[in-house]
Amino acid sequence: MPTVANYTVSWEFVERARRALGGFVSEFAPTETVAQASVLVPVFFKSGVPYLLLTKRSSHLRKHRGEVAFPGGRRDPDETPVETALRETAEEIGLAPEGIEILGALDTFHTNTGYEVTPIVGLIPYPVTFRVNPHEIERLIEVPLPVIARPEAREVREIEVFGTIRRLFFFHYADADPIWGASGYIVHRFLQTVYPLLTDDLRSESAF
Secondary structure, eight states, X not given: OOEETTEEOOHHHHHHHHHHHTSXXXXXXXXXXXXXXXXXXXXXXXXXXXXXXXXXXXXXXXXXXXXXXXXXXXXXXXXXXXXXXXXXXXXXXXXXXXXXEEEEEOOOEEOTTSEEEEEEEEXXXXXXXXXXXXXXXXXEEEEEHHHHTSGGGEEEEEEEETTEEEEEXXXXXXXXXXXXXXXXXXXXXXXXXXXXXXXXXXXXXXXO
């Protein structure tokens, strides 16, 4: 079994997740028309239960203030999607890159605000001491996947954006701020792509 920091994960899950995610994304696609960004989708395990880690953005930020989001942001020149996600994660919540096991990427998508976003999925240690940047992050949010995966936790709305109907995914957890927008879409894709592998692995004898 591979061990990263203070958690242990079965080889079976790691390899199946990497295959499902299509491996690493080596570079951003060439573009001169949109801003590019990447985020980390942190997965961790507490008492054998898989969780996602998100943040609540500070209320005084100029953009996306107060929203629930994954750590991440706009790329710096010559960065790969993985490098951007790891740098932003270190800046926002103080988690060092060497403590993260990168599994691969979900599909790149475009947001209503003009960004092209690549979500990078990574396993992180738990427990671990985070150093939250108070200028960007108000608090961390731990979301148990078995709860957020329930049908009653998801709400789908359709809105018109520049003449095109788009679906917005809202995920509700513990009467807290909903996960929606780009983050809601990422959770939706994660539940489609990776979560079934987690549930299969947890049912097996080689589980965590």
